[in-house]
Amino acid sequence: MKNHLFTILTLMLLLNVNVVIAQEDDSSRFNLMKAPIEKAARNAVWRTDFYICTGIAYAKSAGRTTDDFMKFVADTHVNTLNSIKGKGLEPIINLANFLITSYPDGTFEIISESPSTVKYKTNRPYISYFTKGYMVGVTIDEFEKCLWGHFKLMLKSLGIDFDYHIEGDFVEAEVTLME
Template identity: 25%
Template sequence: MKQLALFIIGLLFTSQLYAQEKFTVPEVSPEQKQEILYNHVIAYDLAGIRFAKSQGVSPQEYGEYIGKLFKPYWNPAEGFPAFANGMLFILTGMYPENEIQIVRQSEKMLEFKLKNVDVSFKKGPMYNITYDEFLACSFGTISVLAEYMNVEFSHKMMDEWYVMKLVAK
C-alpha cells in the first residue's frame, strides 16, 4: 500500500513538472522551410494517389483530376510563354537540391530536364506508391493543363534526368 501511495505521489509530481514546461516555436532556416514544404507536398500527393488507387482510379487519372481543378488558375490567352515559364517556375521552386537545365528552346518549343525529382523515392516506394506512379500522376496533371493552354506535352526519363518537352500548338 505504501508503494502504491508513493507511486501515485511520484506520478503527480512528475506530471506537474511536465505541465510547467514551456512550448517554443522552433527557428527554421529558409532551406528547412523549403524541405518541410516539399515533404508535405509529396506526402499529400502520394496519399492522394494511394486513395485514388483504393477507389480504382489510376495515378494518371488522378493527375488528370488535379489538372482539371487547376485549370481556372491558368489563362490560355497568355499563350505558350506563360505556360512554359510557369512550368519552369513551379518546378524550379518545388524540389530542394533540384537541378534544372534548359536543353533546347525556341519561340514555340521548350525542352528542359530536372535532376533529383526522385529524391523521395531513393529508398523505394513511398506510402506504397512507386516513382513511376508518381510520374504518371504528374503527367496526368501537366497534360491536362498543357491541353488547356494549347501546348503539346511529353516527358521521359533519360539516365538520372526527368526530361520535359513543351511545344506550342
C-alpha cells in the first residue's frame, strides 16, 4: 500500500512538473512582439488600399466596372458619415486630412476657405503601390477613380459637392456645401 501511494504521488509530481515545463515551453517558443503604432498604421493603410484594388479586380472579373465597385463601396459605407451630416465642412476636411496623412508620406494643405467652400491640395502617397503599373491587376487610374469617386458619391448624400483634379504628384480638391 505504501508503495502504491508513493508511486501515485511520484506520478502526480512528474505530471505536475511536465505541465509546468510544457507551459513554460509554450510561452517561450515564440518571441511575440507588438508592432509599433507607426508600423501598424502603415500596414492598415496599405491593407485598406490592397482591399480596394482586390474589390476592383473582383468586379472586373465578374464583368463589372470600376464605377460599379465605386458605387457599391459608396452605398455600403455612406451610413458611416451620418454622424457628421449637417455639421458643415470642418468634419469633412478633418476626415480628408486624416485619410491622407495616415499614409507615412501623406501631405494635406488647405489652399483657401470660406463658410461654404474649402479648397485643398494633397499629394498622392499611395502611388508607390503601383510601381509595376498595377496592384493585383488594378491600375493607378482605376484605384484613384474608385478612391476619390466613392468619396464624391458619399459626400453628395450629405449635401456636399466634391470635385477633384489630379495633376502630377498632387490632387487638388474642392468641397462645397450645396444649397
